[in-house]
Amino acid sequence: MKKHRILIGLIAVLSLGVGYILSPEKAVDERIFLRDLAPEIQFSEKKGSPLLYSSDAGIVAFNSHDIAPEIRGYAGPVKLLVAMDSSGRITGLRILEHRETKNYVQYMETSQYLSQFIGKSVHDPIEVGNDIDGISRATVSVNALAKTAGDASRIVASQAFGIAVQTKERASGSAAWLWYLLTFLAALGSYFATLRSKKLLRLRDITMAAGIVVIGLYLSTPFSVLHVFNLALLRPSASLLWYLIMASTALSVVLAGRFYCGWLCPFGALSEFIARLPFRKWGMSHKMDDRWRNAKYIFFGLAMLAVFLGRRSDFGNYETYVTLFSFSGNYLAWTLVGLSLAANLRVERFWCRYLCPVAALTGLLCRKTVGYRSRQDCPMANKPDPLIAECIRCNRCYTGTGETT
């Protein structure tokens, strides 16, 4: 495991450094989008304060990031090119650039969705849930999009056309973070309770089911390595939920190793419930099992290399839970989801054991703990005295001497 840690650490540091030099952030050619936005209008060069493209027709266009750079989505700003007439009405809108996870925002990018901004005045609320439709599973992203379009337009209308606009602070009504926090605390409490009493082991089934329902289906935010990649690329989120997921997972790794995998991960829970169906499992040698378990570290390293060299977090998007719980992915990704779930009928926790990048990451970071011996009904089919990086802390085999060494 020490060798794995050194190798993955080296890949991370080197690829981050090389990627920073070789793949600088490219500026988007706004002129191409401008021609698409209003083909019949000739715009001037971008100038003035605020920075605008102006035209004889009285229409101005602007990059929202020049006007309101502080608004961020789940993984950074959503940059828009907006055209507006002198009465403060939006006449065109295109997304220039964003770093949100593609699976969640495919509908947000369509002209059908963006068309609802056309004709909106700066006096309108331009607010999700009010005059803009929300998109389930992409709440933070569409909120950022609407807030960016509204706030930037109001600033331009006020400063360029002298239109008096009222800006009202909107209360953030999302309780997503609270749901996540409650689920996490309940699972962590149950974990420590089962360390003391084996009679409470059923609690784990309840928290796994809660993981599927709350984290998977309702919030659609399972912990993903994309969170870590975005953080390493210095693209933190504006979402409180994002920080909570990161902080709680980091805390759980320190306290209980791969606790997240065993108690909260919705895909892991689904895999385990499928594996409990009465199908005889395939027998295989420990040697073969150990060899293939290394595949998850190899793929995690490769994904990290691609992400850091290209400075694009979506290069590392191969996680089955992202595809499954965003309900979005291409045919390759869906085939992988189907195979990973079906394989659990014959091989326990197939994805977690052999391919999961979160398993690789949390496995690399967890501290050595004694007391886990493995046993016949281990949900990971671990061999006796397993590597602690392969233990998901279900506590079935915990012997009661859990001092960290």
Add this chain to the structure above:
Amino acid sequence: MTEQKKFRLVILFAVVLTALVILQNVAKEYFMADLEGYLTRRLYYERTISKKGLSGQKGMHWREQE
């Protein structure tokens, strides 16, 4: 077929799929946009321009007309 062989087949398939998903993520950014553009132009040439007995360059006139 032994269970070990069945497992090996399944894991190999999963490994290949995972590699393809990552490769596709990267290729989509660097190659597929160019490839898609080339295929669109090539298909247009094969279906429309070449039937009119025109070269690709002269065919641009017809593309604008259509």
